[in-house]
Amino acid sequence: MTSKMTEFRKIDDFRWELPATGNMRVPGRIFASEQLWQQISADKSVSQVANVACLPGIVGYSMAMPDIHWGYGFPIGGVAAFDMNEGVISPGGVGYDINCGVRLIATDLEMDKILPKIKELSAVLFNAIPSGVGSSGAIRKLSFDEMKKVVRSGAKWAVEHGFGSQEDLVRIEDEGCMDAAEPGAISDRAYERGKDQLGTLGSGNHFLEIDVISEIYDKETAAVFGLKQDFAAFLIHTGSRGFGYQICDDYLHRIGSQQANFGFALPDRQLAAAPIKSQEGHDYYSAMAGAANYAKANRQIIQHLVIRAVERFFGTSAEKLGIRLVYDVAHNTAAFEEHQTGKGKTKLCVHRKGATRSLPAGHQSLPEIYRAAGQPVIIPGNMGDCSFVLAGVSGAGETFNSSCHGAGRVLSRGQAIRDARGRSITEELSKQGILVMARERGTLAEEMPEAYKNVKEVVSAVAGAGLCKKVAKLKPVAVTKG
Amino acid sequence: MTRHLKNMKQYRLIDHTADLGISVQARTLKKLFIASAESLFDLMLEGRAGRASERITVKLDAPDMASLLNRWLSELLYLFNAKKIVPVKYFIRELTENTLAAEIDTGRFNPGTRNIRREIKAVTYHDLKLEKKKNFWNARILFDI
Numbered sequence: 001m002t003s004k005m006t007e008f009r010k011i012d013d014f015r016w017e018l019p020a021t022g023n024m025r026v027p028g029r030i031f032a033s034e035q036l037w038q039q040i041s042a043d044k045s046v047s048q049v050a051n052v053a054c055l056p057g058i059v060g061y062s063m064a065m066p067d068i069h070w071g072y073g074f075p076i077g078g079v080a081a082f083d084m085n086e087g088v089i090s091p092g093g094v095g096y097d098i099n100c101g102v103r104l105i106a107t108d109l110e111m112d113k114i115l116p117k118i119k120e121l122s123a124v125l126f127n128a129i130p131s132g133v134g135s136s137g138a139i140r141k142l143s144f145d146e147m148k149k150v151v152r153s154g155a156k157w158a159v160e161h162g163f164g165s166q167e168d169l170v171r172i173e174d175e176g177c178m179d180a181a182e183p184g185a186i187s188d189r190a191y192e193r194g195k196d197q198l199g200t201l202g203s204g205n206h207f208l209e210i211d212v213i214s215e216i217y218d219k220e221t222a223a224v225f226g227l228k229q230d231f232a233a234f235l236i237h238t239g240s241r242g243f244g245y246q247i248c249d250d251y252l253h254r255i256g257s258q259q260a261n262f263g264f265a266l267p268d269r270q271l272a273a274a275p276i277k278s279q280e281g282h283d284y285y286s287a288m289a290g291a292a293n294y295a296k297a298n299r300q301i302i303q304h305l306v307i308r309a310v311e312r313f314f315g316t317s318a319e320k321l322g323i324r325l326v327y328d329v330a331h332n333t334a335a336f337e338e339h340q341t342g343k344g345k346t347k348l349c350v351h352r353k354g355a356t357r358s359l360p361a362g363h364q365s366l367p368e369i370y371r372a373a374g375q376p377v378i379i380p381g382n383m384g385d386c387s388f389v390l391a392g393v394s395g396a397g398e399t400f401n402s403s404c405h406g407a408g409r410v411l412s413r414g415q416a417i418r419d420a421r422g423r424s425i426t427e428e429l430s431k432q433g434i435l436v437m438a439r440e441r442g443t444l445a446e447e448m449p450e451a452y453k454n455v456k457e458v459v460s461a462v463a464g465a466g467l468c469k470k471v472a473k474l475k476p477v478a479v480t481k482g
Numbered sequence: 483m484t485r486h487l488k489n490m491k492q493y494r495l496i497d498h499t500a501d502l503g504i505s506v507q508a509r510t511l512k513k514l515f516i517a518s519a520e521s522l523f524d525l526m527l528e529g530r531a532g533r534a535s536e537r538i539t540v541k542l543d544a545p546d547m548a549s550l551l552n553r554w555l556s557e558l559l560y561l562f563n564a565k566k567i568v569p570v571k572y573f574i575r576e577l578t579e580n581t582l583a584a585e586i587d588t589g590r591f592n593p594g595t596r597n598i599r600r601e602i603k604a605v606t607y608h609d610l611k612l613e614k615k616k617n618f619w620n621a622r623i624l625f626d627i
Binding site for chain 2: 043045069070071072073076092095096097132133134189192193202203204242245246248249252253256257268269270272409410411412413414415440442443446482
């Protein structure tokens with residue numbers, strides 16, 4: 001148990017509060033059940049909640065979702081909002097994989113009918129979407145000028161180039177493009193790394209899954225989202241690849257080198273942060289938005305590759321197979337948003353590091369199709385358990401409209417590898433009816449189901465705290481990993 | 483913690499929930515920078531570096547020595563990811579509190595001859611330590627996986 005744990009007090013069944021002490025400018029607040037709280041105490045993430053609370057201009061609380069675990073700088077699962085005039089923006093508050101996120105695609109394919117062919121279908125997808133470390137070559141290599149168009153337009157660029165349809169764009173946060181992106185704020189090194197990685201999954205916890213919608217909790221909302229029980233769905237999890245990693249690295253170095261000039265001390269160098277109003281802060285936000293757009297284009301292109309492969313496999317069109325995008329959400333971003341605070345409606349810079357935006361019904365940023373239902377919030381679990389579709393509710397105003405992003409790790413990668421010794425994770429999952437294909441040897445051990453918290457418990461905690469409502473459950477049937 | 487002694491590279495793995503860290507020890511600072519670089523590539527790639535085909539020069543500066551270690555490893559990671567360059571032998575010509583100059587004999591990464599162990603996205607500043615204890619220099623470095 002870390003020293004900070006003893007200072008937390010339980011507010012209710014799902015809220016734990018750390019009073020502001022020392023250099024903390026606001027209290028910390030963690031959303032977790034009693035059971036999850038015991039797991040949270042095992043790592044250093046609660047100290048990271050306290051560290052974030054020390055940053056200038058932070059508003060309300062330094063918060064963390066129930067999938068919180070030890071990250072670098074911010075905890076994974078961290079949410080923090082900053083005043084636009086006095087606050088800061090931090091590359092470490094977004095992370096290296098800028099706009100790592102998930103996209104859910106529904107279908108009219110009945111799982112019972114495609115199950116006999118699932119191995120062949122999975123192999124087709126495994127070959128159609130490049131995955132693994134440094135994977136490339138999904139589409140032609142782009143010139144720097146073309147890359148700058150991707151940075152400006154995000155998924156819109158992908159649709160304009162034949163990767164999907166206009167209808168997809170309203171089903172992506174920010175309609176597929178953050179307007180703040182400025183190509184000039186991004187280094188040649190980032191362009192170099194990103195030019196041949198669009199349309200690739202990458203490695204680690206990134207994946208492409210075929211799932212079955214196994215349970216519906218809210219029939220009305222599920223109908224609006226187009227989710228039908230016992231039908232197949234595709235889940236894509238990836239981000240901005242080397243392009244985003246390089247942008248984060250460039251700005252950590254640039255802002256970190258200038259830190260002494262900004263007039264505040266940092267409890268952790270990975271929290272390097274610049275005033276939002278400074279040139280460095282402006283440039284980072286512009287570059288980060290560019291990487292977010294790259295990630296939106298990446299998932300749009302992967303969806304297109306999936307659809308083309310599925311069309312070829314079944315010998316019919318996507319339209320006839322009922323393939324449609326449900327929604328695309330980001331997990332690692334900073335965004336300028338308006339929220340209710342003690343000062344009324346206020347523009348803030350909200351950092352979500354391993355957290356999902358979660359807009360309630362009626363929110364003006366939601367597309368018309370979801371405005372009455374609330375935002376689809378897609379929560380991937382682990383490859384042996386299940387994932388969830390939630391919907392945003394008004395209670396999430398407390399978290400600047402944020403929810404959890406996944407199960408959250410509980411085992412270190414080293415411990416997972418040690419625990420997996422002498423076992424075949426592929427065989428174990430196969431016995432549960434889950435087919436797994438991975439390109440790299442170590443990935444399956446590091447990503448094995450026990451490495452993660454119980455996603456059902458995590459989702460119950462966000463629902464219990466009133467931050468989201470449960471809509472549907474997905475069970476993995478075939479998993480493709482890098 | 484696990485001690486890795488493969489290929490004469492000595493580092494300890496540090497358990498971290500989301501990511502991966504190493505602890506490296508050497509008798510001199512130059513050797514510590516080289517051992518850290520070798521450890522980074524041992525975490526990413528199986529097998530040994532092949533034959534060198536090109537000598538490259540690396541010059542870096544940073545506000546302090548720990549940041550310099552971060553920049554050194556980040557530079558090598560960039561060269562690997564963007565240009566598929568794999569270091570074979572390091573010659574650190576100059577190392578001060580704020581500057582590093584090195585020549586590196588390098589080869590090209592060939593996925594047909596070396597397997598990839600895992601992707602390392604970045605070298606973080608979180609919990610970064612570089613200190614001298616008795617006669618040894620020690621570094622603690624966390625990577626984003």
